[in-house]
Amino acid sequence: xxxxxxxxxxxxxxxxxxxxxxxxxxxxxxxxxxxxxxxxxxxxxxxxxxxxxxxxxxxxxxxxxxxxxxxxxxxxxxxxxxxxxxxxxxxxxxxxxxxxxxxxxxxxxxxxxxxxxxxxxxxxxxxxxxxxxxxxxxxxxxxxxxxxxxxxxxxxxxxxxxxxxxxxxxxxxxxxxxxxxxxxxxxxxxxxxxxxxxxxxxxxxxxxxxxxxxxxxxxxxxxxxxxxxxxxxxxxxxxxxxxxxxxxxxxxxxxxxxxxxxxxxxxxxxxxxxxxxxxxxxxxxxxxxxxxxxxxxxxxxxxxxxxxxxxxxxxxxxxxxxxxxxxxxxxxxxxxxxxxxxxxxxxxxxxxxxxxxxxxxxxxx
Numbered sequence: 001x002x003x004x005x006x007x008x009x010x011x012x013x014x015x016x017x018x019x020x021x022x023x024x025x026x027x028x029x030x031x032x033x034x035x036x037x038x039x040x041x042x043x044x045x046x047x048x049x050x051x052x053x054x055x056x057x058x059x060x061x062x063x064x065x066x067x068x069x070x071x072x073x074x075x076x077x078x079x080x081x082x083x084x085x086x087x088x089x090x091x092x093x094x095x096x097x098x099x100x101x102x103x104x105x106x107x108x109x110x111x112x113x114x115x116x117x118x119x120x121x122x123x124x125x126x127x128x129x130x131x132x133x134x135x136x137x138x139x140x141x142x143x144x145x146x147x148x149x150x151x152x153x154x155x156x157x158x159x160x161x162x163x164x165x166x167x168x169x170x171x172x173x174x175x176x177x178x179x180x181x182x183x184x185x186x187x188x189x190x191x192x193x194x195x196x197x198x199x200x201x202x203x204x205x206x207x208x209x210x211x212x213x214x215x216x217x218x219x220x221x222x223x224x225x226x227x228x229x230x231x232x233x234x235x236x237x238x239x240x241x242x243x244x245x246x247x248x249x250x251x252x253x254x255x256x257x258x259x260x261x262x263x264x265x266x267x268x269x270x271x272x273x274x275x276x277x278x279x280x281x282x283x284x285x286x287x288x289x290x291x292x293x294x295x296x297x298x299x300x301x302x303x304x305x306x307x308x309x310x311x312x313x314x315x316x317x318x319x320x321x322x323x324x325x326x327x328x329x330x331x332x333x334x335x336x337x338x339x340x341x342x343x344x345x346x347x348x349x350x351x352x353x354x355x356x357x358x359x360x361x362x363x364x365x
Contacts, residue, residue: 076171097132104148113149121156126192128155139192157192161253162203168261177223180261183237184256185210187245194249202248206241210255210294213240226260233257
């Protein structure tokens with residue numbers, strides 16, 4: 001029976017091996033056929049794939065750096081979370097853990113530990129609890145909580161908005177201008193567990209990140225953008241900080257560039273430029289006013305020259321204005337009839353002058 005069983009087993013093994021070889025050959029043949037078909041397809045649709053490849057390459061190049069940073073931070077956060085969660089203890093460690101927790105419950109019967117291990121979390125506080133080194137979710141708060149003696153450790157996390165003033169830094173803009181810039185950052189901790197587990201000191205790390213990000217953004221901007229497009233620079237700073245600090249459980253509320261200090265030489269140069277620009281605008285406005293005034297005066301002169309009485313009326317209006325503005329001035333008005341006499345004398349003298357000119361021309365001839 002043993003021999004029969006062994007022979008049957010051997011036959012089964014041989015049949016299995018033959019079937020596996022046959023399947024391997026069939027799969028190789030199918031692979032070769034697919035390879036030939038893929039070669040034919042490559043030659044057939046080469047012209048169609050080249051534009052598609054070019055489009056894909058352009059799309060890959062046009063990816064925003066901020067999106068890539070978000071994916072990178074997300075992957076790093078997932079990896080670090082997996083590393084923290086995949087730790088496993090041995091049997092003896094588990095036994096020792098449960099024994100220590102049991103004795104901790106026994107110690108909790110003593111009223112002395114009630115006073116030392118009872119903590120109150122305010123509305124803006126959260127407790128991140130660790131039991132024998134392992135994180136216990138979720139974060140506790142607000143309210144009254146009791147921690148097991150000799151077993152539990154905790155970290156208090158403040159969720160209120162933190163104001164951090166970025167110190168003044170001397171940096172150079174993209175157009176090679178040295179400026180001193182400072183800023184202010186408003187942020188709060190959104191996830192208390194991440195702020196404790198993912199980073200050693202969340203406040204110090206956020207402060208350093210804000211300082212380096214401010215220097216990088218100012219270095220990529222020109223002086224005119226820094227002075228005129230302050231809102232765009234603030235939004236850019238906030239987006240970069242939010243991308244990195246999100247993995248720490250920190251939410252950036254607001255980033256503002258407070259002051260931009262220029263060198264004295266640059267201030268004088270900009271003041272001279274602004275003064276020259278204002279003088280140019282004043283001259284342009286004055287010349288445009290003179291042009292419009294001359295046009296209107298020409299039209300008025302043409303209109304008034306059509307009737308002689310118009311000049312007399314204008315003369316009387318001018319006398320009225322002078323008497324109203326300067327009462328102490330003594331005005332001796334010229335009679336209106338004299339104006340008409342002067343006009344008649346001009347008409348009489350003009351023909352005589354023309355006749356004299358004609359006589360002198362005949363004498364010369």
